[in-house]
Amino acid sequence: MTQDNHHSIHTCDAIVIGGGLVGSAVAHGLAGQRLQVAVLDEGDVALRASRGNFGLVWVQGKGYGKADYARWSLGSTRLWPQLQATLLEESGIDVQLQQRGGFHICLSEAEVATRRERLHWLQQQVGAADYRYEFLDPQSVHEDLPGLGPEVRTVSYSPMDGHCNPLKLLRALHTANQRRGVRLHTRAGVQRIAHANGIFTVTGGSDQPRRWQAPRLVIAAGLGCQALAEQVGMFIPVRPNKGQVLITERLQPLLRMPTNYVRQTDEGTVQIGDSMEEAGLDDLVRVPVSAEIAARALRCFPALRNARLVRTWAALRIMTPDGFPIYQQSAACPGAFAVTCHSGVTLAAQHALTLAPWIAGGSEQPAIAAFSANRFTPDTPIARYGH
Template sequence: MPDTPDLVVIGAGIVGAACAYHATRAGLSVTVVDRGPIVGGTTGAGEGNILVSDKELGPELDLALLSNRQWRALADLPLDGTTFGRTVELEPKGGLVVATGQAPLDVMRRLAGKQQARGIEALAVPAHDLNEHEPHLAADLAGGYLYPQDMQVHPMLAAAHLLRLARQRGATVLTHQPVTGYLRDGDRVVGARTPHRDIAAGAVLNAAGPWAGEVAALAAVHLPVAPRRGFILVTEPLPPIIRHKVYLADYIADVASDSAALQTSAVVEGTRAGTVLIGASRERAGFDHTFSLPALRALARGAVRLFPGLERVSTIRAYHGFRPYCPDHLPVIGPDPRAPGLFHACGHEGAGIGLSMGTGLLIAQVLAGEHPDIDLQPFRPDRFTESST
C-alpha cells in the first residue's frame, strides 16, 4: 500500500469498485476500505440491472446512457482467455416493459416517445406480438415496449473483477476495516481513519451505499441517504423460458415514489444458471433484516401474473438488501464543498449496478482535473438541507 495514495475509496461494492477501476486507469493510486468483505452489502443482494428503459428524461438518464456505453466497452476487454463480459455474465438481453391495460400503455407510449428523442431504442410491441418475444408471457396483456439497450450482469462477479483489475494497476483493498473518522488539515479531509490504521490520502471518496449518510456525518456534513429494503425470490433452475428482463410498467412509478410503505411491482428475468429472479419490492424500514411474508407473497403473485407457468415452479430461496435511497431520487456524485477533499458516489438506490460505471468515470475525471462527460451540478452533495428526509 502506498504511504499516501491519491484516493481512499470507502466501500467495496459495485460503485466503489467502478470508481477504483476508473481512478487507476487514470493513473491514480488507490486504496479501497470496507467495513466488511468485498460486495458484502447492497451489491451482494442485487439483481444486476443495467437499465435505460425505466429512466425519465433528465440527469439520471444522461448518467444511465453514459454508464451503458461504459459497460458495453468493458464487455470485450480480454480477461483470462475470454472477455470481461463473459466472465461477469454481462448479457445484452434487452428489456420488455408490458402493460395490463390501455391507460398504463398510453403512459408508456408517451415516455417511450421522449426516450426515443434522446436516442434510446424503444420499440413498440403490440399485444398480439408479445409472445414472439416471450412465448410464455400471459395472453391478456395490452402491449409493451422492447428496449434492446437493457442488460443484466452478475453484480458480485462484476464488482470483484473490477477490483481485481484495479489491483493489477496497484490498488490496495482492505476489508473488515470500518472507517471511524477522517484525518483533517484544517477544514480539508486528508485521509481516513480505521480501527487498524490511519490512511493519509490526497482525497477520500464516500461510496458506502446505504451507510453513506453515516460516513458523511463523520465529516460533519449532511447527506439524507437512507436504506430502502427490497426482496428477491429465486426459483429452482429451469430450462430457458424467459428471454428478456420483463417488468410491468408500474415498476417505473414505484421506483420514483416517495412512499415509505411496502410497494411491489412485477420484475422477472432468467439467469445463466437457469434460475429465475423475481422482484421487485421496496420499503423504507431502516436496516431491518426481518423477512416479510407479505412482500414475498406479493412478488410471487406478480410473477405468476406475468408468467402463469411459474405457478407450478418452486422457489429455492429469497434474499433482501438495502438500497441507498435519496429523497430526490438522484445519486450524489462529486466533491463536497463543505469538506474539501471529500467526494461522494452514493445514493443510486436500485440503479447502482447500472449507473456504477458512469459514476466511476465521472469521479476519475474530476480527480484527474478533466472536464466530466456530463454535468455534475444535479448530483452535487450540498443540494440538500438539514430537513431533507
C-alpha cells in the same frame, strides 16, 4: 502505497470508503489513472446492496422528471461493453453482459397510460434518435418472452436495456482492482475522518484502529455515506429502501431478454422481483411480500407456477430523497467526494470510466451538475420512487 510502521499509517493517492459496486467501480477508474488506491470496507457485517440486486443494466423509464439522469444512464449502457471487455481481460471473469434489449410489462390499462406518458416525456427530452422504445402487443413478442399471461395488456420494449450477472461484476471488479494494485482492506469500518493541510487521515478497523492518509477521499459507503460525509462538511441524505427477490431452480432457456419483474440469469435460474418498501434498516425476508411478488410474476408468466423456488433474500437500496444519484465534491474539504446512487449496476461503467478520471483530476467535470448534493436540505421531502 507505503506503510509507516512506526505510526502505522498507510499512505496512498486516494482512499475509497466502501467496497461495494460503487466504491469498487470508482477505485477501478482511479487506478486506471495510475493512482495508488486503498479501498476500505466494513466487511461481512455490512448492509450491502451490491450482493442482493436484480442485475439490470437499464435505461427505459429512468429519469422521469430529471432527463439528465436518463442521459447519464444511457451513456453508461454505451460504455458498458468497454467495461465488460476490460474486466474480462484483467480478471478473467465474464460478467455475462447482454444488451439485446429489455421489456417492461404492463398489467393494467392504468399502467399502460403511465408508461406511455413517462416514455414519451423522456424521449422528447433526450431525443428520438437516442431514446428508442416501442409498445408491443404481447403476442408479437412470443419469441423473446414466451408464455406471457392473458392479463398482460402491453409491453414496452427498448433496445437500450440489458442485464448482467451482478455478483460476477462485483467479483470481477475486486479481482481487476487487485491486478491494478488497489489494496482492499476489509474489516476496516471507518469511524473518523480528519482533514488538515490538504491531506485526509482516515481512522477505522474493527480490531486495532488503523489509519490511512491520502490527498483524495471518495465516500462511496452506501448507507454509510451520510454519517461519513458529515465529517467533511457535506450533507448526503440517504435512506434504505428494501427490495425482496425470489430465485427459481435452473430452468431450460426460456426468456431471451430481461423484463422489469422477471429475468432469466446466465445460469438458468429465474430471478423474480423486486419489491420496494420503506422498512428502515430491516433486511429480513417477509413472507407476505414474497407472496406479492410471486403473484405478480405468475400474472406475467403463468408457467412459472410449476417452477420451484430455491432462494430468496432481501437487500437495502440506497435512496436519496429524489431517487437520483449524488456526485459531490466537498467545498469545506476539497479533495473529498461523495458518490452514491441506487443503480450501481447500470452506472458502473460511468463510475469507472467517466466519474473516476474526473475525481482523479485527469479530466473535465462530466455532465453531473444535476446530481450535486446542494439540491437537498434537511427539509427536502421524499419523492416516492421518482427515479
